[in-house]
Amino acid sequence: MGYNRENGLFYLDESDTWTNKFPYRISKVLRDIIQPYAFFSVHHHGDVNSDHPEPINNPLILFFDKPNEEKRTDIPKWTFCFGQAPVIIINNNDHEPLDIYHGYNFASGSNELLQRINAELEEFSLINLTLGKTWKKLYRDYFKNVPKVDTYLLNNIIDARRIL
Secondary structure: OOOHHOEEEEHHHHHHHHHHHOOOHHHHHHHHHOOEEEEEEOOOOOOOOOOOOOOOOEEEEEEEEOOOOOHHHHHHHHHHHHOOOOOOEEOOOOOOOOEEEEEEEEEEOOOEEEEEEEOHHHOOOOHHHHHHHHHHHHHHHHHHOOOOOOHHHHHHHHHHHHOO
């Protein structure tokens, strides 16, 4: 796929090297709650030696490697509420293709399973992500008109104000 430490790939077990590179909330949730095996920050342009956190308005791709059943059950809740990871890639075992999921949407009729994204892994190559090809296709096929958790929360506030 072309991801490496120099272009934005971060590993959970190396959290002491990246927690200061992102806002506190992002680092804390990734390190202490979601705990992916690794994550990729698409537009990570920060100096790897910088102590200053980088603003995070860009999407993250989360990678999970052989999660146990409990973690597999929690991934949809955590990633949906996190609101920063539109793509979740899960390796269930080394003998099957990777599963790619929509981090902002549940499978129809379920609030326990994320919607599967039918895409080839090559579509998530570094060059396709950088050029925007992957995001255009995903937006057209999956993300258009799908509200993020922020939208649900704002709608709840609007509804509460109307009631009061």
